[in-house]
Amino acid sequence: MNVFTYTRVQDVAGAVRSIAGDGAARFIAGGTNLLDLMKENVERPTRLIDITHLPLRAIESTSAGGLRIGALVTNTDLAYHPEIERRYPLLSRAILAGASAQLRNMATTGGNLLQRTRCYYFYDTATPCNKREPGSGCSAIAGLNRMHAILGASEACIATHPSDMCVALAALDATVHVAGPAGARGIAFSDFHRLPENTPQCDTNLQPNEIITAVELPARGFTVNYSYLKIRDRLSYAFALVSVATGLELEGDTIKEARLALGGVAHKPWRDPSAEAALRGQAANQSTFTRAADLMLRDAKGFEHNAFKIDLAHRAIIRALTQASRGTPQSQSNKKIR
Ligand SMILES: Cc1cc2nc3c(=O)[nH]c(=O)nc-3n(C[C@H](O)[C@H](O)[C@H](O)COP(=O)(O)OP(=O)(O)OC[C@H]3O[C@@H](n4cnc5c(N)ncnc54)[C@H](O)[C@@H]3O)c2cc1C
Numbered sequence: 001m002n003v004f005t006y007t008r009v010q011d012v013a014g015a016v017r018s019i020a021g022d023g024a025a026r027f028i029a030g031g032t033n034l035l036d037l038m039k040e041n042v043e044r045p046t047r048l049i050d051i052t053h054l055p056l057r058a059i060e061s062t063s064a065g066g067l068r069i070g071a072l073v074t075n076t077d078l079a080y081h082p083e084i085e086r087r088y089p090l091l092s093r094a095i096l097a098g099a100s101a102q103l104r105n106m107a108t109t110g111g112n113l114l115q116r117t118r119c120y121y122f123y124d125t126a127t128p129c130n131k132r133e134p135g136s137g138c139s140a141i142a143g144l145n146r147m148h149a150i151l152g153a154s155e156a157c158i159a160t161h162p163s164d165m166c167v168a169l170a171a172l173d174a175t176v177h178v179a180g181p182a183g184a185r186g187i188a189f190s191d192f193h194r195l196p197e198n199t200p201q202c203d204t205n206l207q208p209n210e211i212i213t214a215v216e217l218p219a220r221g222f223t224v225n226y227s228y229l230k231i232r233d234r235l236s237y238a239f240a241l242v243s244v245a246t247g248l249e250l251e252g253d254t255i256k257e258a259r260l261a262l263g264g265v266a267h268k269p270w271r272d273p274s275a276e277a278a279l280r281g282q283a284a285n286q287s288t289f290t291r292a293a294d295l296m297l298r299d300a301k302g303f304e305h306n307a308f309k310i311d312l313a314h315r316a317i318i319r320a321l322t323q324a325s326r327g328t329p330q331s332q333s334n335k336k337i338r
Pocket residue numbers: 026027028029030031032033034035036051071072097098099100103106107108109110111112113114115162163164165210211212213237238239240
């Protein structure tokens with residue numbers, strides 16, 4: 001049995017003080033990932049710091065015309081918030097494509113960003129895994145790698161980031177707000193998650209003594225031409241093999257602004273400026289979309305069991321861009337299920 005203590009903090013400063021200098025302490029929010037990891041012996045914190053009473057549950061307008069989402073806003077409350085549904089439907093759809101209603105009721109915005117990979121070997125403490133135990137090796141490279149990365153992988157780790165919400169946040173150019181002993185800072189969403197390189201144990205650029213306080217959305221939300229397309233083994237309750245978040249702004253048939261992010265293919269939501277540049281100023285048609293997909297996947301590399309994902313991602317990109325350009329996003333029921 002792993003013994004741990006439990007404390008509850010009431011404000012952000014108290015949370016930062018509480019975790020300072022204690023590498024074996026963990027914040028707990030919804031607990032939907034952390035508790036599973038503790039049960040599997042992957043995480044063995046000596047102290048759990050309950051942050052659920054922090055005043056971080058608001059969704060507020062910003063002076064820049066966007067929205068600031070508190071780190072403790074649940075996935076359900078975020079997906080069904082009227083301003084999110086109206087101004088950022090891509091985000092709402094991405095959240096509702098993930099997990100189950102019960103999990104979304106518990107899962108928080110901050111926790112979703114920090115959920116760990118779903119690599120089978122990461123959860124199996126009987127096998128080598130560089131992410132869980134640096135230097136022990138990667139069991140997935142020559143093992144079961146069907147769910148694994150086709151972009152940005154390294155010789156140390158080929159895991160993927162499993163979040164749906166984060167793929168939409170990447171496409172929307174969100175900012176992650178954090179607080180720590182040195183004060184508050186904002187991290188551009190594209191810099192928040194890391195590629196594995198030779199330090200796969202570090203998923204993000206959040207410091208161990210920092211807390212996520214909010215995620216900020218800029219004013220531009222892609223209200224008409226957007227789509228979140230998630231391809232998975234089952235229609236619900238399954239992680240993405242490949243997902244695509246896209247938002248377009250059209251003038252007639254011409255693409256004025258384009259965003260494209262992939263999920264399920266890399267250690268972080270994958271964006272490629274050259275693919276988006278290839279969409280801007282072009283006609284919204286099949287050949288433009290094919291060119292963007294080619295660019296997005298030009299460095300893709302498959303392993304024994306996941307090479308099919310390259311072709312799957314190529315087709316998914318074209319389909320999602322077609323859906324977005326026609327204003328017919330991938331259908332997901334927005335009916336409230338709590
Ligand atoms: C069966 C199952 C299916 C799922 N399917 C999907 C899916 O299809 N798509 C998808 O996107 N997700 C899926 N999820 C994952 C789910 O969305 C995450 O578990 C959830 O978002 C994590 O949020 P939480 O608040 O419960 O985090 P917790 O489990 O409480 O915490 C997760 C980590 O984040 C840290 N943390 C939490 N909040 C903060 C903060 N504010 N600042 C700093 N650190 C913090 C904790 O210390 C911990 O390390 C699934 C989960 C399960 C169990």
